Amino acid sequence: MSRPLRRARAVDVAARAGVSVATVSFVVNGKAEGRVSPATRLRVLDAIAALGYVTDASARALATGRRRQVALLAHDMTNPFTAQVAAGAAAGIAEATEGTGHLLLLLAAGLAEPDVEPVGAATVDGVLINYPGTLPAGRPDLPVVHLDDPAAGGHQVSLDVAVGARELAGHLADLGHRHVLYLDGNRPWSTFVERRAAFAAEFAARVPGAVVADDRCDIDLGSALDLATRRSADWRRSGATVVVAATDVQALGVLAGLHAAGVAVPAQLSVAGFDDIPFAAVSAPPLTTVALPARELGHRGAVLLAGVIEDPDAPVGAPTVLPARLVVRGSTGPPATVTLSA
Amino acid sequence: MSRPLRRARAVDVAARAGVSVATVSFVVNGKAEGRVSPATRLRVLDAIAALGYVTDASARALATGRRRQVALLAHDMTNPFTAQVAAGAAAGIAEATEGTGHLLLLLAAGLAEPDVEPVGAATVDGVLINYPGTLPAGRPDLPVVHLDDPAAGGHQVSLDVAVGARELAGHLADLGHRHVLYLDGNRPWSTFVERRAAFAAEFAARVPGAVVADDRCDIDLGSALDLATRRSADWRRSGATVVVAATDVQALGVLAGLHAAGVAVPAQLSVAGFDDIPFAAVSAPPLTTVALPARELGHRGAVLLAGVIEDPDAPVGAPTVLPARLVVRGSTGPPATVTLSA
Numbered sequence: 001m002s003r004p005l006r007r008a009r010a011v012d013v014a015a016r017a018g019v020s021v022a023t024v025s026f027v028v029n030g031k032a033e034g035r036v037s038p039a040t041r042l043r044v045l046d047a048i049a050a051l052g053y054v055t056d057a058s059a060r061a062l063a064t065g066r067r068r069q070v071a072l073l074a075h076d077m078t079n080p081f082t083a084q085v086a087a088g089a090a091a092g093i094a095e096a097t098e099g100t101g102h103l104l105l106l107l108a109a110g111l112a113e114p115d116v117e118p119v120g121a122a123t124v125d126g127v128l129i130n131y132p133g134t135l136p137a138g139r140p141d142l143p144v145v146h147l148d149d150p151a152a153g154g155h156q157v158s159l160d161v162a163v164g165a166r167e168l169a170g171h172l173a174d175l176g177h178r179h180v181l182y183l184d185g186n187r188p189w190s191t192f193v194e195r196r197a198a199f200a201a202e203f204a205a206r207v208p209g210a211v212v213a214d215d216r217c218d219i220d221l222g223s224a225l226d227l228a229t230r231r232s233a234d235w236r237r238s239g240a241t242v243v244v245a246a247t248d249v250q251a252l253g254v255l256a257g258l259h260a261a262g263v264a265v266p267a268q269l270s271v272a273g274f275d276d277i278p279f280a281a282v283s284a285p286p287l288t289t290v291a292l293p294a295r296e297l298g299h300r301g302a303v304l305l306a307g308v309i310e311d312p313d314a315p316v317g318a319p320t321v322l323p324a325r326l327v328v329r330g331s332t333g334p335p336a337t338v339t340l341s342a
Numbered sequence: 343m344s345r346p347l348r349r350a351r352a353v354d355v356a357a358r359a360g361v362s363v364a365t366v367s368f369v370v371n372g373k374a375e376g377r378v379s380p381a382t383r384l385r386v387l388d389a390i391a392a393l394g395y396v397t398d399a400s401a402r403a404l405a406t407g408r409r410r411q412v413a414l415l416a417h418d419m420t421n422p423f424t425a426q427v428a429a430g431a432a433a434g435i436a437e438a439t440e441g442t443g444h445l446l447l448l449l450a451a452g453l454a455e456p457d458v459e460p461v462g463a464a465t466v467d468g469v470l471i472n473y474p475g476t477l478p479a480g481r482p483d484l485p486v487v488h489l490d491d492p493a494a495g496g497h498q499v500s501l502d503v504a505v506g507a508r509e510l511a512g513h514l515a516d517l518g519h520r521h522v523l524y525l526d527g528n529r530p531w532s533t534f535v536e537r538r539a540a541f542a543a544e545f546a547a548r549v550p551g552a553v554v555a556d557d558r559c560d561i562d563l564g565s566a567l568d569l570a571t572r573r574s575a576d577w578r579r580s581g582a583t584v585v586v587a588a589t590d591v592q593a594l595g596v597l598a599g600l601h602a603a604g605v606a607v608p609a610q611l612s613v614a615g616f617d618d619i620p621f622a623a624v625s626a627p628p629l630t631t632v633a634l635p636a637r638e639l640g641h642r643g644a645v646l647l648a649g650v651i652e653d654p655d656a657p658v659g660a661p662t663v664l665p666a667r668l669v670v671r672g673s674t675g676p677p678a679t680v681t682l683s684a
Contacts, residue, residue, distance in 0.1 A: 046388060069447075077432075077448075078425040078620075086448070087420050105411075106419075106428070106448045221620050256624045278420075278563050282598045284626030 016047040070305060071105045071124045072298070073131045075187075076220065079249055080277035084294035085130055085147065085301075092302025104302075126309045128301050132189040143308040147301045148292075150319075151190030155308055157301045157320045161191055161274065162198035164290035164324030168272055169202035171288070171326055172242055177270065177335050179211040181240035183227075183250055185219045192246050195274060195290075199244065213240060217250065224250040228257025232269070241335035242270035248277045248289055255283055255331065266333035276327055285330035293322050358389040412647055413447045413466045414640070415473045417529075417561065421591055422619040426636035427472055427489065427643075434644030446644075468651045470643050474531045485650040489643045490634075492661075493532030497650055499643045499662045503533055503616070504540035506632035506666030510614055511544035513630070513668055514584055519612065519677050521553040523582035525569075525592055527561045534588050537616060541586065555582060559592065566592040570599025574611070583677035584612035590619045590631055597625055597673065608675035618669055627672035635664050 010028075014021045019040060026035045027044040036044070072089050074082045090104045105124060126143035132152065146152035148159050172180065180203060185192050200212045215231065217223040224245065235243065245251035251273030255265060263269050265285055273280065276291035300320055308314060352370075356363045361382060368377050369386040378386070414431050416424045432446045447466060468485035474494065488494035490501050514522065522545060527534050542554045557573065559565040566587065577585065587593035593615025597607060605611050607627055615622065618633035642662055650656060 076429075077419070078422060078429050080420065080422065080425075083420040083422075083425050087418075090419075104448070106446070221624070252621065252624045259624075279594065279621035279625075282563070282594045282601075282626060283621075283624050284628065286626065 013044060013047045017043040019044060069105050069124045070126045070128065070302070070309070071107050072128045073107050075131050077106060079219065079247075080279060081247065081249075081275045081292070081294045082130065084277070085298035088295035088298030088300075089128055089302040090298075091295075092299035093306060095299075096303040096306035126305045128298070128305055130297075130301075132187075132191070141312065143305060143312055145301045145305040145308065147297055148191045149189065150194055153316075155304055155316055157297055157304060157322065159191070159292045159297060160321050160324045161195045161290070161292065164274065164292070164326060165195050165198035166202040167324075167326035168244065168288075168290055169199050170206060171328060172244075172270070172272070172332065173203060173206035175270070175332065175334050177242045178207050178209060179213070179239040179241055181213050181215060181235045181238075181243045183224065183243055183245040183254065184214060184216040185246045185250070186216045187219065195246055211239065213238060219247050219250060221249045221253040221256070224253025225257040225260070226253075228254040229260050230257075232258055232261045232263050236263070236269060240269070242272065242332065245271070245273045248273040248275035248280045248287060251287055251289065251331075252279065252283050255285075255287070259284070265331055268336045270332040270335070272332055280327075281329070283331070288329045288332040289327055290324050291327050292324050296322055355386065355389045359385040361386060411447050411466045412468045412470065412644070412651070413449050414470045415449050417473050419448060421561065421589075422621060423589065423591075423617045423634070423636045424472065426619070427640035430637035430640030430642075431470055431644040432640075433637075434641035435648060437641075438645040438648035468647045470640070470647055472639075472643075474529075474533070483654065485647060485654055487643045487647040487650065489639055490533045491531065492536055496658055497646055499639055499646060499664065501533070501634045501639060502663050502666045503537045503632070503634065506616065506634070506668060507537050507540035508544040509666075509668035510586065510630075510632055511541050512548060513670060514586075514612070514614070514674065515545060515548035517612070517674065517676050519584045520549050520551060521555070521581040521583055523555050523557060523577045523580075523585045525566065525585055525587040525596065526556060526558040527588045527592070528558045529561065537588055553581065555580060561589050561592060563591045563595040563598070566595025567599040567602070568595075570596040571602050572599075574600055574603045574605050578605070578611060582611070584614065584674065587613070587615045590615040590617035590622045590629060593629055593631065593673075594621065594625050597627075597629070601626070607673055610678050612674040612677070614674055622669075623671070625673070630671045630674040631669055632666050633669050634666050638664055 010021050010024045013024045017024070017040070023036055023040065024044055026032050027041050028048070032041045070093055072086055074085065076082055077086065086104065086106055093104055126145070128145050128147055129149070129152075130147040132146070132149040144154060146154060146156040149156065150158050182196055182199065184196055203212060204210045215227065215235075217227045228243075243251075243254050245254055251271055254271050258265055258269060258271070265271055271287065273287055273289040274292060275294070276289045280287040280289050300322070304320070352363050352366045356366045359366070359382075365378055365382065366386055368374050369383050370390070374383045412435055414428055416427065418424055419428060428446070428448055435446055468487070470487050470489055471491070472489040474488070474491040486496060488496060488498040491498065492500050524538055524541065526538055545554060546552045557569065557577075559569045570585075585593075585596050587596055593613055596613050600607055600611060600613070607613055613629065615629055615631040616634060617636070618631045622629040622631050642664070646662070
């Protein structure tokens with residue numbers, strides 16, 4: 001029972017099983033029910049296994065152990081930062097696996113938890129994780145690359161968010177701000193911890209009597225819009241002259257909420273964010289933000305993942321850290337000199 | 343050689359093939375190379391086929407003919423409209439196939455053509471097409487649902503873009519505009535043809551001596567920004583007092599380009615779009631646009647596709663057409679009374 005040297009075809013399977021090619025086709029295309037008897041179907045499956053017949057991607061995956069898919073676990077594909085990471089990852093995986101046709105499976109779930117079942121069910125060869133803490137269960141050997149999660153071990157591509165946060169702190173200190181409302185994302189992710197810690201430390205070092213107060217909300221435009229509409233009077237009454245948001249979608253939501261509440265930006269309250277999504281350049285006013293290279297993050301991560309899939313025993317190298325830089329636009333200005341009365 | 347009534351386990355495969363469970367594991371996980379002889383590997387594969395052993399998604403797919411994946415063919419996942427369609431489709435496919443674990447594979451390629459190889463290679467059970475004209479080759483029987491492509495035959499979910507376009511034409515006519523620069527997408531898609539035709543017909547019916555001039559560019563923010571920066575003086579010199587873009591990303595790019603060129607919106611030139619992506623509400627100025635329900639488009643399409651996958655012979659019903667409506671914001675106003683001098 002030796003395997004033929006040339007690749008088996010459906011006609012070979014049919015000959016071995018003593019059936020027609022049409023019968024083989026019914027079986028491999030899942031159309032045997034009502035057309036092919038169970039006994040005949042088993043003969044065909046025996047022949048398929050014996051000949052190593054590769055019918056399509058599923059059969060190829062079974063024969064080779066390769067699924068030719070990688071997954072990107074992400075938070076919310078409607079966040080333009082995530083969409084850019086995904087676009088970069090799709091380009092990177094196509095480039096790095098040229099000829100093998102690896103595909104990107106996007107696992108994102110809006111504000112809910114992503115469904116990681118396909119990772120556990122072994123439909124992928126590796127995973128890019130841009131959703132810290134979402135570890136695929138039950139597959140400890142699965143190749144994984146962490147994106148923008150500086151606290152993660154293992155293979156990772158990160159962003160120099162601390163450098164960007166310090167530049168932003170310096171910019172606001174130079175403008176004369178002393179009291180910041182820091183609007184964090186309501187996820188305990190290391191990239192957010194690092195952004196806030198670096199910003200607060202630099203701001204405190206630059207500004208005598210600096211205050212960095214906290215608020216937090218979901219990482220989307222609507223949640224920040226609602227929060228800013230409700231809370232902006234409190235923020236200003238407390239003495240805050242600038243809102244720094246952990247992400248641009250939150251910062252843009254704050255801009256919309258302040259507009260709804262009749263608060264002028266930056267005359268009465270400055271606003272800044274992190275990411276530099278394309279829409280940050282066309283907001284009202286255009287947003288001062290720490291630019292993070294989302295597309296390159298996804299691209300580099302995918303190329304790294306392809307390498308780990310090829311050689312799972314490759315040692316973990318030093319993390320790739322991509323640069324961040326401050327982009328100053330119209331949403332930040334000198335602090336308002338008059339505090340809003342209650 | 344009958345199949346056991348209970349589901350076969352790895353231990354059953356091992357017993358039939360006369361090998362250890364570890365050997366079965368090596369074979370099904372693609373780690374046989376260097377560990378399991380070719381003859382033994384074949385015995386294991388024979389046993390797998392004979393027992394109907396279901397190891398993981400790939401094997402299950404081979405046994406059932408189901409891949410438990412559907413694809414969304416789309417233009418550019420960084421366009422928030424597409425991202426919303428994808429989010430809706432992911433939710434819809436999860437909801438409609440509860441318990442079967444269908445996943446959404448996103449095939450989008452920025453401004454290039456998407457790679458439809460996985461569709462041809464049968465890694466999916468069906469396809470949502472939001473990229474008109476991209477037909478998967480070689481699988482004429484594959485379940486397909488067309489999204490926002492009114493000229494497509496077969497199963498489809500569409501948007502009432504004509505109603506929205508007429509509302510926009512009426513709004514601009516009421517403001518006193520007579521000369522429109524219509525910035526189309528540079529793709530010959532039926533939804534764009536329908537938007538433009540309905541707009542132009544309604545505008546002509548409302549405004550004596552109406553002029554609707556054309557320009558076009560790629561469907562992204564940067565392309566429209568470049569075009570508006572270069573061409574806005576020509577547009578105004580020709581007499582246009584408003585730019586209507588076929589998509590919001592183009593309209594937002596025009597806003598940024600007009601800002602760069604020093605053209606005041608809407609005082610010197612009004613701007614409007616189609617889609618109502620979330621960022622249209624926070625642009626400078628906020629964008630007047632025809633709201634199209636992207637998330638519901640994806641959701642309804644996925645539910646329909648799941649039904650077609652379940653029953654491929656189901657008759658094609660009347661197309662679902664989701665409503666569009668005009669949202670008036672600050673980017674449209676009365677026409678400038680003084681024409682720019684050359």
